[in-house]
Amino acid sequence: MTARPCASGSSAYLRRMDIAALDLAAPRRLVVLTGSGISAESGLPTFRGGNGLWDGRKVDDVATADGFAIDPKGVWAFYSDLRAKAAAAEPNAAHRALVAIEERLGDRFLLVTQNVDGLHQRAGSQRVIEIHGSLWRSRCSRSWCRRGPFADRTFPIGPPVPLCERCGSHDPTAYVRPDIVWFGEPLDESAIWQARLAMLAGKDDGLVFLAIGTSGAVWPTNTFVRFAADQGADTISVNLDAPENARSFKSVIIGRATEVLPALLGT
Ligand code: OAD
Ligand code: ZN
Numbered sequence: 001m002t003a004r005p006c007a008s009g010s011s012a013y014l015r016r017m018d019i020a021a022l023d024l025a026a027p028r029r030l031v032v033l034t035g036s037g038i039s040a041e042s043g044l045p046t047f048r049g050g051n052g053l054w055d056g057r058k059v060d061d062v063a064t065a066d067g068f069a070i071d072p073k074g075v076w077a078f079y080s081d082l083r084a085k086a087a088a089a090e091p092n093a094a095h096r097a098l099v100a101i102e103e104r105l106g107d108r109f110l111l112v113t114q115n116v117d118g119l120h121q122r123a124g125s126q127r128v129i130e131i132h133g134s135l136w137r138s139r140c141s142r143s144w145c146r147r148g149p150f151a152d153r154t155f156p157i158g159p160p161v162p163l164c165e166r167c168g169s170h171d172p173t174a175y176v177r178p179d180i181v182w183f184g185e186p187l188d189e190s191a192i193w194q195a196r197l198a199m200l201a202g203k204d205d206g207l208v209f210l211a212i213g214t215s216g217a218v219w220p221t222n223t224f225v226r227f228a229a230d231q232g233a234d235t236i237s238v239n240l241d242a243p244e245n246a247r248s249f250k251s252v253i254i255g256r257a258t259e260v261l262p263a264l265l266g267t
Contacts, residue, residue, distance in 0.1 A: 010247065010250075011246055011247055011248075011249050011250065011251065011252045012250065012251050012252070013242075013251075013252050013253075013254065014251055014252070014253045014254075015253075015254070015255075019253060019260060019263045019264050020263075021263065021264065021265065021266030022208060022234075022236075022264055022265065022266070024101070024104070024105060024108075024208065024265075024266075026108065027108070027205040027206070028108065028202075028205055028206040028207070028208060029105075029108045029109070029110075029198070029201060029202035029205050029206070029207050029208070030101065030105055030108065030109050030110075030207075030208045030210065031109075031110050031112065031195065031198050031199050031202065031207065031208070031209050031210070031224075031228065031233075032098060032109075032110070032111045032112065032209075032210045032211075032212065033112050033113070033114070033195075033209070033210070033211045033212070033214060033221055033224055034098075034111065034112075034113045034114065034115060034120070034211075034212045034213055034214065035113075035114045035115065035211075035212070035213045035214025035215065035221075036114070036115055036213060036214070037212065037213020037214060037215075037239060037240060037257060038092075038094050038095065038115070038119075038212050038213035038257045039089065039092075039095075039115055039117055039119050039213070040213065040240075040257075041092045041093075041094065041256060041257065041258045042089040042090055042091060042092045042095075042119060043085070043088075043089050044085055044086060044089050044117055044119075045085075046213075046215075047215075048215050048217060049215075053082075059183060060183070061074065061075075062074070062075050062078040062079075063180075063182045063183050064182050064183050064184055065141070065182060065184070065185065067182075068141060068175070068177055068182075069141075069173075072141075072161040072175045072177070073157075073158060073159060073161055075177070075178075076156045076157060076161060076162075077157050077158070079135065079178045079180070080154075080155040080156055080157050082116075082117075082135055083135050083136075083153070083155055084155055086116075086117040086118060086119070086135055087153075089117065089119065090119075090122075091119045091120070091122050091123035092119075092257075092258050093258040093261070093262060094212065094213075094257035094258045094260075094261045095119050095120055095122075095123035095125070096123050096124075096267075097261040097262045097265050097267045098111060098120065098123070098125055098261070098265075099123050099124040099125050100265070100267035101265045101267055102125060102126060102127060107127075108205075109127055110127050110129070110194070110195065110198040111125055111127055111128045111129070112128075112129045112131055112191075112195045112221070112224070113128060113129070113130055113131065113132075114131055114132045114214060114218065114221055115130070115132070116130065116132055116133055116134050116135040116180050117135060118134060118135060118136050129191050129194055129195060130191075131181075131187060131188070131191050131192070131195070131221060132180060132181045132187075133178070133179045133180035133181050134179055134180070135178065135180065136151060136152065136153060137149045137150065137151060137152060137178075137179035138150060138152035138162075138176045138177060138178055138179055139176070139177060139179045140164035140166065140167060140174060140175075140176060140177070141164070141174065141175050141176070141177040142164065142167050142171065142174050145164055145166055145167050145174070146166065147164060147165065147166040147167075149179040152176075156176075161175050161176075162175065162176040163175060163176065164176055187220070192220060195224060196224075196227060199224070199227055199228050199231050199233065200231060202231055202233065203231040203232060206232075206234075207228060207231050207232065207233035207234070208233060208234045208235075208236070209224065209225060209228030209229075209233045209234070209235045209236070210235075210236050210237075210238065210264075211224070211225060211235075211236070211237045211238070211239075211243070211249070212237075212238045212239070212257050212261065213238070213239060213240075213257050214239070214243060215239075215243050215244055216237075216243035216244040216245035216246070217243075217244050222243075222244070222245045225237075225245060225248040225249055226248050229248065229250075234250060234251075235248065235249045235250045235251070236249060236250065236251045236252075236253065236264070237249045237251070237252045237253065238253045238255065238257055238260045238261065238264065239252070239253075239254065240254065240255070240256065241254065242254070
């Protein structure tokens, strides 16, 4: 890969025409982190920036447990709309490039996604960790409920807000909620450790860490690049504009995921 050095910081900024396919010959490993930008070309909105989901909307209203307690109907209207949009969307060439490289690498590949849209799985990805949950699962809003998350493809809008089958009969506000990690809620520790272990496993095998379509604004996923770098990884960001954590990457490729990934992964 040829690089045009960046004026500030130590990252190299690459243009589309500078990209050569990565060497992923055995025993090299690839850990990929995706964000909403990879689904943008499937027609789904990203979170930040103009026309993003958080643009002009108070995150606290739709993405916190407090917001849900105040207005469960409004929160379900928001997520039902997202479910409808995700159901209507199709995986794109970037999702498919990740499927193709996974077929080549097998267990030397892991995909960690912040996305809740399910498009990676629909494209055919197998080794996927959904670190922020899934639009396609719901769970009880009561933390003590013993009913676990369950598959749910419904679109609840307006009253009645669905009640938990287990608690709803004796607690009239034990509503069902999306199984998505909201602000202020802990991530699944085992998911984080699965990602870190995959990076540790690559320490002596030539790890490549690739972040695609994520602004690097959200912790702890925005620290994965530094964890990967500590394992000696080649770290690459593919994004429409420089992510907030750009300086932590060895290479930053500015471009559309659907154009960059097939070339970068040689698929
Ligand atoms: P953001 O909206 O913060 O960032 C999306 C990034 O994708 C931006 O930096 C864009 O430049 C880039 N992008 C847009 N179109 C692209 C394309 N075609 N090709 C490549 N890049 C493109 O979304 P995330 O980083 O995913 O959490 O946000 C992280 C988390 O914040 C989300 O998972 C969500 C949100 O709050 C939860 O809902 C729990
Ligand atoms: Zn319950």
